[in-house]
Amino acid sequence: xxxxxxxxxxxxxxxxxxxxxxxxxxxxxxxxxxxxxxxxxxxxxxxxxxxxxxxxxxxxxxxxxxxxxxxxxxxxxxxxxxxxxxxxxxxxxxxxxxxxxxxxxxxxxxxxxxxxxxxxxxxxxxxxxxxxxxxxxxxxxxxxxxxxxxxxxxxxxxxxxxxxxxxxxxxxxxxxxxxxxxxxxxxxxxxxxxxxxxxxxxxxxxxxxxxxxxxxxxxxxxxxxxxxxxxxxxxxxxxxxxxxxxxxxxxxxxxxxxxxxxxxxxxxxxxxxxxxxxxxxxxxxxxxxxxxxxxxxxxx
Amino acid sequence: xxxxxxxxxxxxxxxxxxxxxxxxxxxxxxxxxxxxxxxxxxxxxxxxxxxxxxxxxxxxxxxxxxxxxxxxxxxxxxxxxxxxxxxxxxxxxxxxxxxxxxxxxxxxxxxxxxxxxxxxxxxxxxxxxxxxxxxxxxxxxxxxxxxxxxxxxxxxxxxxxxxxxxxxxxxxxxxxxxxxxxxxxxxxxxxxxxxxxxxxxxxxxxxxxxxxxxxxxxxxxxxxxxxxxxxxxxxxxxxxxxxxxxxxxxxxxxxxxxxxxxxxxxxxxxxxxxxxxxxxxxxxxxxxxxxxxxxxxxxxxxxxxxxxxxxxxxxxxxxxxxxxxxxxxxxxxxxxxxxxxxxxxxxxxxxxxxxxxxxxxxxxxxxxxxxxxxxxxxxxxxxxxxxxxxxxxxxxxxxxxxx
Amino acid sequence: xxxxxxxxxxxxxxxxxxxxxxxxxxxxxxxxxxxxxxxxxxxxxxxxxxxxxxxxxxxxxxxxxxxxxxxxxxxxxxxxxxxxxxxxxxxxxxxxxxxxxxxxxxxxxxxxxxxxxxxxxxxxxxxxxxxxxxxxxxxxxxxxxxxxxxxxxxxxxxxxxxxxxxxxxxxxxxxxxxxxxxxxxxxxxxxxxxxxxxxxxxxxxxxxxxxxxxxxxxxxxxxxxxxxxxxxxxxxxxxxxxxxxxxxxxxxxxxxxxxxxxxxxxxxxx
Numbered sequence: 001x002x003x004x005x006x007x008x009x010x011x012x013x014x015x016x017x018x019x020x021x022x023x024x025x026x027x028x029x030x031x032x033x034x035x036x037x038x039x040x041x042x043x044x045x046x047x048x049x050x051x052x053x054x055x056x057x058x059x060x061x062x063x064x065x066x067x068x069x070x071x072x073x074x075x076x077x078x079x080x081x082x083x084x085x086x087x088x089x090x091x092x093x094x095x096x097x098x099x100x101x102x103x104x105x106x107x108x109x110x111x112x113x114x115x116x117x118x119x120x121x122x123x124x125x126x127x128x129x130x131x132x133x134x135x136x137x138x139x140x141x142x143x144x145x146x147x148x149x150x151x152x153x154x155x156x157x158x159x160x161x162x163x164x165x166x167x168x169x170x171x172x173x174x175x176x177x178x179x180x181x182x183x184x185x186x187x188x189x190x191x192x193x194x195x196x197x198x199x200x201x202x203x204x205x206x207x208x209x210x211x212x213x214x215x216x217x218x219x220x221x222x223x224x225x226x227x228x229x230x231x232x233x234x235x236x237x238x239x240x241x242x243x244x245x246x247x248x249x250x251x252x253x254x255x256x257x258x259x260x261x262x263x264x265x266x267x268x269x270x271x272x273x274x275x276x277x278x279x280x281x282x283x284x285x286x287x288x289x290x291x292x293x294x295x296x297x298x299x300x
Numbered sequence: 301x302x303x304x305x306x307x308x309x310x311x312x313x314x315x316x317x318x319x320x321x322x323x324x325x326x327x328x329x330x331x332x333x334x335x336x337x338x339x340x341x342x343x344x345x346x347x348x349x350x351x352x353x354x355x356x357x358x359x360x361x362x363x364x365x366x367x368x369x370x371x372x373x374x375x376x377x378x379x380x381x382x383x384x385x386x387x388x389x390x391x392x393x394x395x396x397x398x399x400x401x402x403x404x405x406x407x408x409x410x411x412x413x414x415x416x417x418x419x420x421x422x423x424x425x426x427x428x429x430x431x432x433x434x435x436x437x438x439x440x441x442x443x444x445x446x447x448x449x450x451x452x453x454x455x456x457x458x459x460x461x462x463x464x465x466x467x468x469x470x471x472x473x474x475x476x477x478x479x480x481x482x483x484x485x486x487x488x489x490x491x492x493x494x495x496x497x498x499x500x501x502x503x504x505x506x507x508x509x510x511x512x513x514x515x516x517x518x519x520x521x522x523x524x525x526x527x528x529x530x531x532x533x534x535x536x537x538x539x540x541x542x543x544x545x546x547x548x549x550x551x552x553x554x555x556x557x558x559x560x561x562x563x564x565x566x567x568x569x570x571x572x573x574x575x576x577x578x579x580x581x582x583x584x585x586x587x588x589x590x591x592x593x594x595x596x597x598x599x600x601x602x603x604x605x606x607x608x609x610x611x612x613x614x615x616x617x618x619x620x621x622x623x624x625x626x627x628x629x630x631x632x633x634x635x636x637x638x639x640x641x642x643x644x645x646x647x648x649x650x651x652x653x654x655x656x657x658x659x660x661x662x663x664x665x666x667x668x669x670x671x672x673x674x675x676x677x678x679x680x681x682x683x684x685x686x687x688x689x690x691x692x693x694x695x696x697x698x699x700x701x702x703x
Numbered sequence: 704x705x706x707x708x709x710x711x712x713x714x715x716x717x718x719x720x721x722x723x724x725x726x727x728x729x730x731x732x733x734x735x736x737x738x739x740x741x742x743x744x745x746x747x748x749x750x751x752x753x754x755x756x757x758x759x760x761x762x763x764x765x766x767x768x769x770x771x772x773x774x775x776x777x778x779x780x781x782x783x784x785x786x787x788x789x790x791x792x793x794x795x796x797x798x799x800x801x802x803x804x805x806x807x808x809x810x811x812x813x814x815x816x817x818x819x820x821x822x823x824x825x826x827x828x829x830x831x832x833x834x835x836x837x838x839x840x841x842x843x844x845x846x847x848x849x850x851x852x853x854x855x856x857x858x859x860x861x862x863x864x865x866x867x868x869x870x871x872x873x874x875x876x877x878x879x880x881x882x883x884x885x886x887x888x889x890x891x892x893x894x895x896x897x898x899x900x901x902x903x904x905x906x907x908x909x910x911x912x913x914x915x916x917x918x919x920x921x922x923x924x925x926x927x928x929x930x931x932x933x934x935x936x937x938x939x940x941x942x943x944x945x946x947x948x949x950x951x952x953x954x955x956x957x958x959x960x961x962x963x964x965x966x967x968x969x970x971x972x973x
Contacts, residue, residue: 035495048324055329056336074323081320093361093682099494100441101681104638107443108677111631115671120324120342127331228627232506235499270514277503277510284500285488561830568829569822569840572808576816579805586755586799588791588820588883597826693809695861696844 007265008258013149013218015257016156020211021234022241022249023163024083024204030180030244031200032095037106038086039208040231041113044224046079046209047128047216048117054129068131075209082113083205084198092194110228117224125223128216148218155214159207160250167246172199180244229273233260236280242290251291310354317350318343360683403552407545415544419616421656422551423609428636428648429558430605435634436642436691437566438598439578440490441498443630444505447485448478448603450512450625452610457525457620467531471611478607479600486599490592505630512622524621531615547616554612558605559645565601566643567694574598575643628670635673638680641687651688706768706779708733708919709754709795709887714763716746716753716943723749725943726763731887733770736913736920738930740954741940742964747923748800750940751891755797756787769794770886770917792820796880797889800923802872804879806865810856813864813875814847817882847882853915854878854908870901874908881916888912890922894929902929909933931955939963 021043028036054071062070090109094102135147167173178186179196187193215230216222233256241252256276263275283290325346328337407415427449434442452474459465459473489500512519519525530543531550565571573594576584585591614620632655640651655676659669680687707730716724723746731737739747753760760783768779782790791797796817805813822843828836851857854874859867864875873893880888893909894902906929912918924930930937930951937954939947941963947954954960 033495035499045324051331052323052327052329055331055334056327059329059334059336078320078323085316085320090678090682097681097685100435100439101685103441103495103498104634105678105681107631108635108638108674108681110674111628111670112674112678115668115674117324119667119671120321121328126329129331232499232502236503239496239499271510274507274510274514277507280503281489281500281507284492284496288492288496564832565826565829568836569819569824569843570826570829572812572816573819575808575812576805579807580803582757582787583799583803583805584816585787586757586791586797586803587816587879588788588796589816590786590788601826693807693812693861693863695809696811 003265007261009145009149010265011258011261012254013152013257014260015237015254016152017211017215017230018234018237018257019156019250019253020159020207020214021230022238022253023246024208025235025238026241026243026246026249027176027200027204029238030246031176031183031197032091032102033099034091034102034106035235036091036201036204037103037231038090038109038113039083039204040227040229040234041110041117042079042083042086042205042227043208043212043230044222044227045082045113045117045212046075046205047212047222047226048121048224049078049209050075050131050213050216051126051128051222054131058129064131064133067129071131072210072213075213076206079205079209079212080202083201083208086113087198087201092197110231114224114227121224123224125221127221128219130220131213131217146218148214152214152218155210159210163203163207163246166203172196176200232280233273233276236276236283239280239288240283240290242292245290245292248290248292255291306355306358309358310351313354314347314351318347321346364683407548412541412544415548417657417660419544419548419551421653422548422555423612423616424633424636424656425555425649425652426551426558426605426609427633428640428652429555429562429645430602430609431633432602432637432640432643432645432648433562433565433574433605434598434602435637436644436648437571437578438574438595439494439642440595440598441494442501442599442602443498443627443634444485444501444503444508445602445606445633446625446627446630447505447508448481448606449610449613449629450508450622451481451603452478452607453614453620453624454512454519454525454610455607456611456614457528458519460528460614461525464529467529467611467615471608474611475604475608478603478605478610481607482600482603483596486596490595490599502627502630505625505627509622509625512625519622522621522623524619524623525614526619528614528618528620530618531612547612551612554608555649559649562645566645570594570597631677632670632673635677639676639687641689641691643691644687644689647687647689647691707731708768708770709921710764710766710768710779711754712764712766714750714753714765715761716749716758717761723943724753724760727940727943727945729938729945729948731919731921733886734913734917734919735935736909736922736933738934738937739921739923739940740925740927740930740937741946745940746943747940748891749943751797751889751923754782754790755795755889756782756785756790759784767793767795767887788820791883791885794884794886795889796883796885796887798873798876798880798891798893800891800895802876804864804872804875806863808864809861810851810859810864810867810875811844811847811861813879814850814882815843817879818843818847821884850878850882853911854881855904870897870904873897873905877908877912881912881918885918888918888920890920890924892923892925894924894926902926905929906933 021039024039024042025036028034028039050071053074054067057067057070086109090105091102094105132148132151135150167176175186175191175196178191179193183193234253237253237256238249239252240256241248241250256279259279260272260275264272322343325342326339328339329335330337406418431442431445434440434445455474455477456467456470459470485504489497492500513522515521531547533546573584573589576587576589577591577594581591636652636655637648639655640647640649655673659665659672665672709731711727711729714724714727715722727750739750741747749758752758754765765782766779767782780793782793785793805816822839824836824839848857848860851860854877856871856874856878859871864872867875877890877893894905897905909920910933913920934951937949937951938945939954939960946963947957947960949957
């Protein structure tokens with residue numbers, strides 16, 4: 001039973017991180033129908049920025065909680081900036097190009113960013129400082145819920161709530177939904193579509209950065225390649241839930257996280273990544289609309 | 301659009317990039333010894349480079365927009381030098397003769413190291429031409445192409461290891477198994493839309509690699525298969541140099557064979573159907589073309605080449621393991637097709653040679669090779685999606701019946 | 704009277720809860736030019752998509768009776784659920800409301816694509832260029848060129864389709880459809896975006912296709928002048944239902960049709 005609970009919690013944690021990344025995929029897809037292949041790299045850059053900033057601050061002897069706050073903030077700022085810039089360079093000039101062009105451009109961007117970090121930093125795994133403090137009250141349950149796990153679950157919950165409120169009730173949320181429904185029409189009624197697209201990239205990137213910092217401090221090490229696998233899995237989650245749908249991405253992420261956790265726990269850990277890929281292939285073949293999407297997906 | 305405002309824009313862009321690259325380019329932390337290294341010079345490089353690059357970027361973007369407006373009024377004579385050489389007979393024959401002499405002399409002038417690099421480049425030419433059928437002609441973005449390459453390599457590796465079967469027997473078998481896998485993987489996924497297809501093929505590619513890595517009993521896992529036999533020449537025992545030259549000419553033959561076949565395919569009923577499929581799937585179907593079948597032939601034929609080159613790869617290196625078949629390999633082959641020009645045979649040949657040989661010969665480039673590949677994909681898509689050599693449509697001879 | 708070449712019975716198409724086509728009955732006789740008209744959103748294009756296999760209708764029958772090619776007896780055939788390419792092979796070819804050419808292929812190649820389903824050479828033929836294949840290829844080129852001449856596009860033969868003037872692009876779609884040797888040609892708003900002169904030429908072209916090529920024609924069109932001058936019979940749709948059918952004069956004076964087009968305002972004023 002305890003093993004089951006452990007796997008269950010592991011699945012929830014995975015799911016939370018996937019959700020934070022998957023939201024970026026699903027929002028961007030909802031608005032410009034592009035699989036933003038470089039999104040995984042944005043997440044990786046977030047984690048790297050946090051690592052670098054935290055290390056510098058640690059050498060300077062700043063307090064642990066302050067480090068956490070500043071590193072998280074820096075990761076969010078920089079990931080957003082990268083997301084914004086990537087869109088301007090690699091996607092904006094291709095708004096009216098054939099469908100495959102931006103996708104190839106996105107793959108190119110992803111490879112470029114990976115190697116940029118590889119060359120500017122290192123190809124080795126870097127130990128990630130433990131930024132999250134130990135909570136005394138959790139000690140009795142430490143085998144089931146570690147402090148980082150609690151923080152991940154709480155943060156994800158809060159972020160999801162804020163995002164839902166943003167999309168439902170703010171002006172920019174309305175503009176995003178309008179653009180997702182019909183870009184031309186949104187333009188005609190005075191929505192600044194380019195701005196909406198930029199903001200979507202910025203929000204998606206910020207979420208990925210949060211995910212990057214949280215998972216890096218949970219696992220304890222990062223390298224330039226973490227974005228690739230995480231990106232594909234989060235994309236799988238987004239498709240599983242129905243790409244373009246925000247609640248779908250969250251649901252898909254938890255389904256994928258739990259599936260992976262139980263499959264590696266009860267079946268075989270050698271094939272950890274195969275489960276995700278196989279799930280992706282199966283969904284796309286048998287239910288390309290995803291769990292929450294029908295033939296026409298519900299968009300942002 | 302004054303010069304001053306242009307400079308100001310570029311200056312701001314440079315500042316933005318200096319900010320953007322600051323943590324990753326400037327700071328380097330050694331987390332174990334807790335030392336921070338500040339590399340301020342990098343910031344200067346980034347600033348200067350992004351200033352000039354942004355000037356160039358906007359200049360070319362404007363030129364491209366102006367160009368597309370011109371193209372609307374009439375197809376301009378915007379052929380590049382290469383396109384002119386390849387299309388005019390006057391240049392074509394001397395150019396081809398020179399190329400032929402160069403190709404034959406190459407392994408005798410150059411040392412074995414150079415020849416080996418050339419063999420690798422030629423393998424990528426064939427891989428590029430094979431993927432070109434799938435991506436360039438049929439418009440199916442296959443990101444798992446390397447899986448078929450792996451199928452070929454492991455076919456030869458395993459058959460040679462267990463049963464001692466020779467290269468020439470396995471070469472066609474590798475192609476056939478590649479095609480078979482193409483059909484098996486293609487059948488369920490080909491009804492998917494373009495971008496989903498890309499992701500699913502990527503997933504398949506990774507699944508095959510992960511299986512090779514973990515199924516020790518079958519594929520010997522990460523340690524791979526060693527001592528695979530090199531190709532034989534009528535049972536003759538060749539010297540080390542002889543073997544390399546032999547492989548070189550084998551590869552030249554392979555390239556010529558591929559060009560011949562691909563050229564004939566793309567100017568045939570099937571080839572036209574592929575291009576039509578790429579251009580407009582719905583219209584293509586409405587014109588009586590069986591979508592699934594056409595896609596499947598493209599997928600299988602593309603995979604055939606990958607399977608055959610896989611066999612050659614195993615024979616060349618005599619050692620294979622799953623590390624040679626990562627997604628990056630697929631991405632590299634894709635960037636060859638993108639740079640060369642989708643559907644253009646000459647373009648793909650030249651692109652493969654540039655992309656494989658350049659990093660080998662310019663040592664400074666070799667570290668930046670993947671960075672370069674990524675950048676090429678973005679830049680080509682933005683500025684010249686038709687590739688360095690655009691695929692020129694052929695004109696046909698017909699009887700005029702004027703009445 | 705022989706069987707109609709196209710006989711659509713009780714055709715119904717639902718999208719989720721929305722009924723786009725509601726028990727539609729339409730028939731076309733050999734050699735007829737028939738128009739399908741109705742206000743925007745009446746379901747005309749949906750009807751085209753259903754009978755050409757792009758959608759599978761919810762219920763009802765689509766029966767075709769291909770005119771016998773060489774003395775064989777014509778037999779009615781139910782084509783519900785066939786794929787679009789199979790429908791085209793059976794002999795119904797269509798054009799699209801928003802032009803769907805193959806933009807980066809030449810004009811001739813666009814028409815040659817239409818020959819695909821009437822030819823057979825495969826991979827082996829393509830690689831080895833055996834005599835049968837070379838001959839077939841040349842026939843395809845010749846037939847395609849002749850079609851272009853008939854449609855009046857011969858001077859564009861080696862241009863890329865995307866570089867053609869708008870009106871010529873619409874005609875090229877018709878040429879491409881004709882290359883599949885249909886017995887029924889389905890035209891989805893062929894005159895949309897054309898100027899009066901081009902429309903006049905189109906009128907003449909469609910009549911000529913019917914008379915010379917022995918192809919029957921079903922067209923969706925909003926240009927009433929064209930519809931009235933071309934059609935032998937007209938079907939009128941509104942909200943997925945057939946509301947009227949008959950010769951042009953009958954339709955012109957049919958109060959139900961007038962109401963459908965002018966809506967409730969008309970009621971209020973009369």
